Amino acid sequence: MAACPGKFKNRTCYGMVHKCKSCGGVGCDRDGCSNQGFKLSKCLKCGKIGNRENVR
Numbered sequence: 001m002a003a004c005p006g007k008f009k010n011r012t013c014y015g016m017v018h019k020c021k022s023c024g025g026v027g028c029d030r031d032g033c034s035n036q037g038f039k040l041s042k043c044l045k046c047g048k049i050g051n052r053e054n055v056r
């Protein structure tokens with residue numbers, strides 16, 4: 001499982017990174033992370049919901 005390299009509250013996030021099956025966007029699902037790409041299963045790039053997979 002890929003660990004998120006983004007920053008969360010001044011620390012490295014290490015959250016789970018997901019990939020959107022629609023737009024290919026990769027991002028973290030943690031609200032407030034600098035690498036955030038999803039919010040409550042919704043892709044922030046294309047707006048699709050529940051269309052993501054885990055990045056390995």
Ligand SMILES: [Zn+2]
Nearest residue numbers: 004013028033
């Ligand atoms: Zn993150």
Ligand SMILES: [Zn+2]
Nearest residue numbers: 020023043046
């Ligand atoms: Zn997307």
